[in-house]
Amino acid sequence: MSGEIMADVERWAALIRDVGLIVGVPTLIVVGRRFYTRQIAILKEHIEFLKSQQVDRAWTIVRAQQELHEVERKRLEARIGELQLAGTEKESELQTARDELAQVRAQLVELGNSREALESRLLAAVLPAGDAPSEPRPGLRQITRQLDGLLGARAVRTEPPRAEKD
Numbered sequence: 001m002s003g004e005i006m007a008d009v010e011r012w013a014a015l016i017r018d019v020g021l022i023v024g025v026p027t028l029i030v031v032g033r034r035f036y037t038r039q040i041a042i043l044k045e046h047i048e049f050l051k052s053q054q055v056d057r058a059w060t061i062v063r064a065q066q067e068l069h070e071v072e073r074k075r076l077e078a079r080i081g082e083l084q085l086a087g088t089e090k091e092s093e094l095q096t097a098r099d100e101l102a103q104v105r106a107q108l109v110e111l112g113n114s115r116e117a118l119e120s121r122l123l124a125a126v127l128p129a130g131d132a133p134s135e136p137r138p139g140l141r142q143i144t145r146q147l148d149g150l151l152g153a154r155a156v157r158t159e160p161p162r163a164e165k166d
Helices: 002-052 055-086 088-126 139-151
Strands: none
Touching: 002 088, 055 088
């Protein structure tokens, strides 16, 4: 008698296990797909939010200004080199070119600060409210590259200008 009860219990346990596998695996697949679809929707909302904040336009403007000032800086450095070769008779032109170069370098520093502010604003928009870091994380570069990829533009990185040695 107890052998029959054990056999019945084993059959019921096997049946429950089999039903659990048959129903459980498709359920996991359905839940996983819903979670994936929800994550995609959230990411699309983030992109729309960033577009609504016009971060992409400000990013493009800052990048274009940086490129323009880099070209101007290179031109002025070449001009200073030429004037130094010309000698002391053009000392006033040399000083004017140095002054212009200092202004361009100052503008580059200001644009770098603007870019950092945009990166901070972007990071604050992407991270949840309590996760905003007090200093830049390595993940910021990855987010920046992804944003640059979304915008279809290449990132322009410049270092702050170095002090001139006379």
